[in-house]
Amino acid sequence: MSINTIPIADNHRLSLPTIDMPPRILLGAGPSNSHPRVFAAMIAPTVGHLDPTFIRVMDEVSELLRYAWQTDNEFTIATSGTGSSAMEAAFANVVEPGDRVLVGVNGYFGRRMVDMAGRYGADVRCLEVTWGEAFTLEAIRQGMETHRPQVLALVHAETSTGVRQPLDGLSELCREHDCLLLVDTVTSLGGVPLHVDAWGLDIAYSGSQKCLSAPSGVAPITFGPRALTKIHNRRTPIANWYMNAELLGKYWAGSPRAYHHTAPMHLFYALREGLRLVAEEGLAERWARHQATAEAFWAGLEELGLTPHVPREIRLPSLTTVRVPEGVDAAAVSRRLLTEYNIEIAGGLGDLAGKVWRVGLMGYNARRETVAVLLRALAEVL
Amino acid sequence: MSINTIPIADNHRLSLPTIDMPPRILLGAGPSNSHPRVFAAMIAPTVGHLDPTFIRVMDEVSELLRYAWQTDNEFTIATSGTGSSAMEAAFANVVEPGDRVLVGVNGYFGRRMVDMAGRYGADVRCLEVTWGEAFTLEAIRQGMETHRPQVLALVHAETSTGVRQPLDGLSELCREHDCLLLVDTVTSLGGVPLHVDAWGLDIAYSGSQKCLSAPSGVAPITFGPRALTKIHNRRTPIANWYMNAELLGKYWAGSPRAYHHTAPMHLFYALREGLRLVAEEGLAERWARHQATAEAFWAGLEELGLTPHVPREIRLPSLTTVRVPEGVDAAAVSRRLLTEYNIEIAGGLGDLAGKVWRVGLMGYNARRETVAVLLRALAEVL
CATH class of the missing domain: 3.90.1150.10 (Aspartate Aminotransferase, domain 1)
Known part of the structure; x- marks a missing residue:
């Protein structure tokens, strides 16, 4: 049958009312829930993903994220996906096949880290304690000595258990072992004391829909100098395109900015407003x-x-x-x-x-x- | 220095005005530009990603996508990322290391396919014509015979050149060669004649911000039965977590729905409205x-x-x-x-x-x- 004569089927042609969601x-x-000001910001007019006015929004988001995270890291952006996409960005970029990754598993998101690191070829080792407990510095030190990992991954705020993992002393430990310190801050950024630079975190990521009061769908991530060195010296290509730090870096900070993907600008407007509220407060x-x-x-x-x-x-x-x-x-x-x-x-x-x-x-x-x-x-x- | 006494730095604490984007x-x-009704829908109240009311929205989006694509494919969803994330989802799920992937390169997005397929270990082969031309069925047939690929990837609507690639006859050709037909429909879905089932496309994906008149950030994708069989019979794990069809399938259609990521619900509200406009018209x-x-x-x-x-x-x-x-x-x-x-x-x-x-x-x-x-x-x- 020629293309022009194929009939159009109506069996999936739903007739729906206007959307009507409950006020949860x-x-x-x-x-x-997002702050009401965030919704007002979110429906500002659409512009192109390389529009000079949008590039300014990206720069503002980066700078406000540096404040929220207390970091001077130049590579501080938001991925165009949810917090889990930023977790994947963290592992996809710094892990090469065969790298030993030591993951602290005391909840659901530690397990997710194990899954993701494995998909990128890591030799994953686990530290475990009962869900609801945190790791002591001593336990982590022993784990580091046993496993000699290239990456230590911990969850600062375990959303599945409500545990805050103390991070004191880990910066020195990781530097002694020439190991990167990768930390999930999804449920802490903007709500719980967190000092990326003073604590020596090399990679941190978060979500927009928790303490930042914006809708989900864009996810902050920051790579410090040690992480960027690891990425630049990789022996193998980054096995992910959408979350590729090199390509994202050219879009967020290249000169000129290089097209990578069509950023979900309305979510960035919303995130900017959520971060602006953090800076105001x-x-x-x-x-x-x-x-x-x-x-x-x-x-x-x-x-x-x-x-x-x-x-x-x-x-x-x-x-x-x-x-x-x-x-x-x-x-x-x-x-x-x-x-x-x-x-x-x-x-x-x-x-x-x-x-x-x-x-x-x-x-x-x-x-x-x-x-x-x-x-x-x-x-x-x- | 103890955590409680680390001073808070204000060097990145921007003081910004309310967002003010130009009316492009x-x-x-x-x-x-999105249809005005889309913005009204987008700011419906936030609900949880497993709220029964949100699951209904997901079901409606799936069904309306089936209409727009003219497919009965059960696996018809939208990824929580942009069109490029859906392109990556397509390759990440159906390509195993060593698979031969034949890509028709007559523009920028064909090149992007080559890059992505390579990151998932494909043995990538290219068909090329000058940018601005399309491939003839005969050229594709010769390419199939030369390269014997497991996947044939083409761009239906090349956004970099404005070429519409005819897809007549490819269904039979791909079935003869036991090859999957993967097609980029980013700039055609909702605006250009397209019949996923009648044309025998096994995998198609799109974007929300083109002919569907919604903001970018969620991206339709559909896998037909032959593609799902390939995914289920993989010898290697899917080398991507966020775009993993098995995990996404459990969230979109599992019983009960299994948490995967926190969907950007406001973008799904917007996509639903964009698709509702398609069904109305x-x-x-x-x-x-x-x-x-x-x-x-x-x-x-x-x-x-x-x-x-x-x-x-x-x-x-x-x-x-x-x-x-x-x-x-x-x-x-x-x-x-x-x-x-x-x-x-x-x-x-x-x-x-x-x-x-x-x-x-x-x-x-x-x-x-x-x-x-x-x-x-x-x-x-x-």
Whole structure:
């Protein structure tokens, strides 16, 4: 049959109403609600991906990310994908086949790192502790001596457990071993104290939809000088095109800027606004707000007879795991909060499935009023 | 220095005004302007990536994509990245190291296919013709016989040249050779006649920001049964996590849906609206509108003494390459259109750099009024 006479089939031609999404209060593991100003920014007019006005937006995003991360790293950009795409960018660029990568696995995202590093040919070694615990510096030191890795990968803020991994002392340890320090900061950037340069992180990445209060779909990543040296001296091509740091670098900072992909500009407008809110508020004030909000929530949990899963000294303010009391159907509680109160909280993942709820108080949602509505609704449902 | 006493540096703490982007008329190679209804849909409230209401949106997007592509393929989704991410998804999933991939290179995006397929270990072979020409069925048949590829990759709508590659007869040829037919439809889906099933395409992908009139950042992709069989029978793991069809399939159609990444839901709201507009208008009407708009533009070019680069029988309606007349500074013309008229057109890429302008009349912008403003502005500038 000639192309011009092929009939058009209508069997998939849905007739749909205008979109109508419920007004959720997003207190799960992310996405979190964006600040209202972010939506206003997001629908600024579309421009081309090499328009001089868009290049200025990219530069502003880079600079504001440097502030949020406390880094002078020149290579500080956002990938055109979600936080997991930035995790993949981290491994795809610095790992060569056969490299030993030591991953601290104390939750779901550590496991994901193992999966990704393996897909890029790494000889993956694991450090493990129970989900809900952090690694001691001593345990990491022993792991480094045993495995002699080229990359040490840790999750600063484990979204699956609510653990904050202390990073003190790792910079020196990694430099002694000529090892890169790669850290997941998806649930900490913009909400939890984090100093990329002072802590000596060589690679860090994050997401837009957690403590930065923007929609998901673009994901910050920064490579320090030691990481860039490793990338430039690779013996093998980077086995990924879309997340390729060399090609992304030419788009973000080349002279002239070289086309790589058609950036999702509206998400960059949104991220710029989320980061602008961080700069306006100030990091010290923002970290303090997240901490104070979390403490108010923890006090309220205690009143309800509920217990956080993670000890206070390594507990994240941005994400709290709450133990499900004996005899309570965790999923039924989440479902009632969603359907009766429009509140989303998350269930446990992996080893903690069914055992905890996960409550995120991130960015715009790290406010006393969101804590109040959640505590009251929880009290009514339980 | 203890973590709590590290001072916060303010050297990157920019103080910025509210975002203010110029109201461009986007008549380049994409992004195109979105339909106004798309922006209204895009800022519907955020919900979780596993919220039942979002899963419904995903299902609707899949079904409307089946209509737009004229396919019954169950695996019809959108990746959470731009069109280039979908190109990478296509190769990453169906190519195993050592597979022979025959790529038709008659423009920039064919070259990109060569690059990507190579990063996944393919033994890449090329068919080449001059930029601005298409491949004949006979040339492709000879290439198939010479190279015996496992995958034949072609660009249906070459955005760098404006060529529409005829696809008649390839289905039979590829089946005879037990070869998958992989086709880039970035600049054709929703604007140019395209029948995935009737033409026997095994893998097709596209972008959201061309003829679908939505912002960039999510990218349709469809795998037919022969492609899925190849994926399921791989001997090696898929060397990509974010674009992994198995993991994406569990998120888009698993029972229950399995978390993979935090979908950029606002871009999916936007894509749903763009696709809803396609279904409302109807494919036949939409293809005819693109053709009629392009013909009006071509007639106007002739009046201005300008010549399309591509012969009419293989010329795309969605993207026209216009030859730069002798003695004219192509970049200066584009710059004046941008700064004086807020009109973006694109320059030539690769072999056609400096030799052509590229004019896109796509989706919402395939209208007589956009042709009118461009023709008048061109007349004034030239």
